[in-house]
Amino acid sequence: MTSFRVNGRDHDLDLDPDMPLLWVLRDELRLTGTKFGCGIAQCGACTVMVDGMPRRSCVTPIGQIEGSEVTTIEGMDGSEVKAVQAAWTAIDVPQCGWCQSGQILSATALLQQVPSPSDDDIDNAMAGNICRCATYVRIRQAIHDAARTLEG
Amino acid sequence: MGILTTRRGFLAGGTGLVLALTLPVGRGRAQMTVTGPFAPNAFVRIGTDDLVTVTIKHIEMGQGPYTGLATLVAEELDADWAQMRAEAAPADDTLYANLAFGAQGTGGSTAIANSFMQMRKAGAAARAMLVAAAAQEWDVPASEITVKAGVIAHSGSGRSSGFGALANAAATQPVPEDPPVKAQADFALIGTDRPKLDTVSKSNGTAQFTMDVYRDGMLTVLVAHPPKFGATLAGVDDSAALAVKGVRMVRPIPSGVAVYATNTYAALKGRDALVLDWDDSAAETRGTEDMFAAFAEAAAQGGQTVEEEGDLAPLDAAATVLSAEYRFPYLAHAPMEPLDAVIETRGGKAEMWFGSQFPSFDRLAVAEALGIAPPDVSINVLLAGGSFGRRAQGSAHLAVEAAEVAKAAGRDGTFKLVWTREDDLRGGYYRPMTVHRLRAGLDADGKIVGWENVVANQSILAGTPMEGMLQGGPDNTSFEGSTGLPYRFAARRIGWAAMESPVSVLWWRSVGHTHTAYAVETFLDEVLEAAGQDPVQGRLDLLAAESTRERAVIEEAARMAGWQGRRRDGKGYGIAYAKSFGSYVAQVAEVEDRSGIPHVTRVWCAIDCGIAVNPNVIRAQMEGGIGYGLGTALHSRITLAPGGGIEQSNFHDYRMLRINEMPAVEVSIIASDQDPTGVGEPGVPPIAPAMANAWRALTGQKQYQLPFLGGAMA
Structure with missing residues (x-):
């Protein structure tokens, strides 16, 4: 058990x-x-x-x-994931959508650790999440957008 | 899917307005011939709750048809975007044919192109019926009624209504035969960014894909496939597999050995425990190097001529002759959701749930495999976690494997067939491995006097149920993009050598252009440099005066990049152009040298795809296409070991692009009044040659074999 x-x-x-x-x-x-x-x-x-x-x-x-x-x-609950999901939908990050739960969890974990990540921070934290549709440009932007939302 | 339609056009009663239309085939649907009769189509349902549901005949796999086709309906319906919904059409060739194919299916970047007038007419007819209903109820002339953002109004009487309150009355109105549609200048939604209808469910985990289907009593099934292409089962010892807790049965099926279990983990363990013996006598036992040698030899022989213009003799006598041989590997599509399908058999009928990209073929093939009539097979088309061509199977091999699994069970039941990543990468249906042989001659003035390009690869269509499309001729998908170039060479010859192998091949996002654009645009870059020409101006100078759309995208990409030649500030710049699926695309790549590895920092992309229905989706497809093509050029290859058998197994040795390798991307969409053309695929072809040209500009290194890097983890 x-x-x-x-x-x-x-x-x-x-x-x-x-x-x-x-x-x-x-x-x-x-x-x-x-x-x-x-x-x-x-x-x-x-x-x-x-x-x-x-x-x-x-x-x-x-x-x-x-x-x-x-x-x-x-x-998932809390300000970080809500900000991430809002940023995700605001700029239409997903394409096929299959990888996006994992992307959103990794992005949320990043923002919990690093409230204002740089592009390098994002690349380092998100490089383990493959998106075959290559939505990476929007993932990067959405994480920055979510960080700004959280800063208020 | 619960949509009932009649030829009369709609259902009366409490369900609101359900619209079916008989429409003539419009002009310019696509480049392919319409082969089937154009039958009634049912696309629009308006509920008394004001919601407008558009039935989408194309599979949603990330390329955006849920949003795009709904936009076309909403435009002519004058609906508010917030009231729009999308749902997948069931398998039905009569109602939901792709007008470019004459059968139901998605591919060739045709979803918007073939639906453009059909969906607009569907929306316009629904609008006309709503207006007629309002005119009747309010006793005012229809000509005085306006519709805007989901509100039907008559200013003289001060009456107004949403769609829902008039839906039932609208359903009793006659269906207009050929409702007028808007002029481009009057578009309110087309040409503006629409948020995608499937984004929210794909951001909170609720989107339902095939693998998410669970039904009572369902067994999960994995199949052990032959390790070499063309091998057959010689023997199986399933005693250890059957001893695994949760494994219910093991059955040989035509494509391998199926393991049925109560959950995925048990099926995985059970399959691992099989002891299998394969007969390799008909298998591909050549390794990749042997195959490349054979393909190169065939290319050197010249192949059959598939395009010819002018006298090529001056090429051999030219002042400067350049030549190159290019090698492209097999490629797996590797959609993030591996192949999967759910099938349920009930008393001589079958129902399926999966990301069926060619429901027409899938349904017929499943019916044949099960020995039942096609109407007894129903297919629920689900969201697909990517495809890139992989789910568009003329052979219907996945649906057939699911059917064989159900049949071999020997009883009615529900079965979820799951492929693992290893199954996916080793399962064939690859982008054909290809050799290109190119030659070009320059006279003393730097003029290109002759251009020869011979392509050697397997035909995608030959030997498949779609072979009839070839009508005995060469397979255009093998060399498209080598032919039909806009560049005016004094003479040209394109040849094709058809190769054979038991390794199965398939179209892969942008098909022939995946390799032809690379070979043509990198070789042309070298030739232009040998002629002392700039890559941008040299290409423009080769265009005919009437090539205005080609010229526009090349000039726009160069303008966006602030083009100043091949190098500046320690970075290399390369341009490439390709027309595919009706769309014109040019891209400039900016490349840095990071310890001998090309790193693309920025890409500028110009596209002319006719009228831009949703610029947001077009930009997304360009961004994604660039990432897809870039990762492939840098990392991806499927190779056979000497003796046969695929060497790669998962993402550690079949690498995808990762976020740290993704450049910034800027997209410019050329304004147009032409009918829309494709966007799902055309973003892919130019990026690899643009990067290679920039890399050569920076380092002098020529890359004649892809991928650039070894393929394993760097």
């Missing part, structure tokens, strides 16, 4: 502790906003927050997060 919280709800799951968090979220808990892209922590589409830090759920066995607090795109 593995126990952890997801989006504020407790779960006791009788599953293989080696099962990646990604597939538990999707197949067992039906939280489908977290996406499968590569399975080897190369693309970032599966990014979730584990105890407040971004983590690749595709390579995170649930046995490793016993007692942790997991937050997915569905459960």
Whole structure:
């Protein structure tokens, strides 16, 4: 039995502790906003927050997060993610959309750590998230826009 | 999808106005011939709640048809943008054919081009019926009624109404046969930035893709495919796989061995536990180097002539003769959502949910695989997490694999077929690997007296269900962009050598232009330099007087970049031009040398795509196309090891562009009154040659083989 919280709800799951968090979220808990892209922590589409830090759920066995607090795109709350999502929609960042949950979680984590990131900060923080549609120009701009919103 | 339509045109009753139209085929739909009869189409539904829902016949995979087609309807309907909604059309060739194909499908950057008049007429007809209903209810002349931003009004009587309150009355009005549409000068929405209708759901995790479909009793299925193209199954030991908790069954199917499990993790573990034996006797066992050698040899032989003009003899005797051989690898499309499909069989019928890009082919092929009639196969077209050509399958191989999975189960049920990234990268349907051989001759005055370009690659269409489109001729998709150049050379010859391999190939975002633009525009740059010409002025000087649209984009890109020649301030500048899918695009790239690696810092892009329906989407497609083409040129290649078998497996060795490699992009859209042309693909072709030209300007290095870098993590 593995126990952890997801989006504020407790779960006791009788599953293989080696099962990646990604597939538990999707197949067992039906939280489908977290996406499968590569399975080897190369693309970032599966990014979730584990105890407040971004983590690749595709390579995170649930046995490793016993007692942790997991937050997915569905459960994200707070000024940073709201500013990010508002900036995302204001300039139409998404194209196909598949990678965007992961992008938004990584961007939110960046703004929680670095309130006014430079282009280099953004490149460093976001380089682990692949967008095959290459929406990178708008991702960069949206993060700057969100930072300005948060500064008020 | 719940849209009922009748030939009469609409449904009366409490559902509001549902509009179906019979429209003539307009002029200039696309470059392709319309092959099918133009049947009734159902596109607009107006609810009593004021919402206007547009049924979108094209798959939304990020290129923007939900927004674009809804804009066309809203324009002629004079709707308010906030009341517009989009939903996917179901598979239905009669109602939802692509007018460029004569069958339902998305591709060739045709979504806006083929729908431009059709959707506007649909909106105009709905507007006319709403106005007629208002005139009747208010007992005023229709000619005195105005519609603006979703409000129907009559100033004389002071009456006004939203659409919803008149929807039922409008449904009883006759459908106008050929409603007038606006003049371009009267457009209120077309030509302005519209926020995209699918952005919010794609920013909060609620957008539903194929992999997000879960149904009661559903099994997740992974298929073990042959490790070499053309290999067949010789034996399978599934005992260990069946011992994995959650694995329910293992079945051989024509494309491999299917593992059925109660969840994805079990299916993955089960597939890993299979012991498989393959028969390689018909497999591709050549490695990439052997294949390149064979392709180069064929190119050297000259191929069959596919375009010829003037006398090429002076080329051999020219004062200066330049030649080059280019090598382009196979490329996987690698959409972020790997291939997937859900199929449910129920008493001799099948229902599917997936990102079907060619519903016409998919439906027929699934019906055939299951031995049922096509009307017994229904397809719900879902959002696709990218495609770039990958989901546009004449072979319908993904839908057929899902059908074979359902059939092999031996019972009715629901099955979600999932491909992993490894399956995707090793699964074929690649951009064809290609060799170009180019020669050009300059006379003593620097005039280009002859140009020869021979292309060697596999045909995309030959041997597929779409082979009939070739009508026995050469496959234009193999060399398009080498032919049809606007540059006036004294003589030219384009040749094509058709190569064969069991490795499957497919169109890949911008198809032939993915390699022809690179070969042509980098070689031309070298030739111009040998002739002592500037890259921009030299190209302009080669254009005929009537090539005004080509000239305009080249001049605009150069103007935006503040063009001052090939180098300045330690940076290199390169320009490239390509026309594809009806659109004219020129790009200038600014490149820095970062420890021997080209880094593109800025790109200026000018596009003429006719009337710009939504500049926001056009800019997005140029930005994305530039990133897509740039990452490919820098990093991407699919190679076969000696003996066959793909060497790459995931994003660590089949690299994508990352944000730190993305240049700033500035886009200029040329004002036009011409019918719209494509934007999904045309942003891709010029960027790789623009970068290569800038890199050569900066370093002198010529890059005749792509990708620039090794392909693995730098």
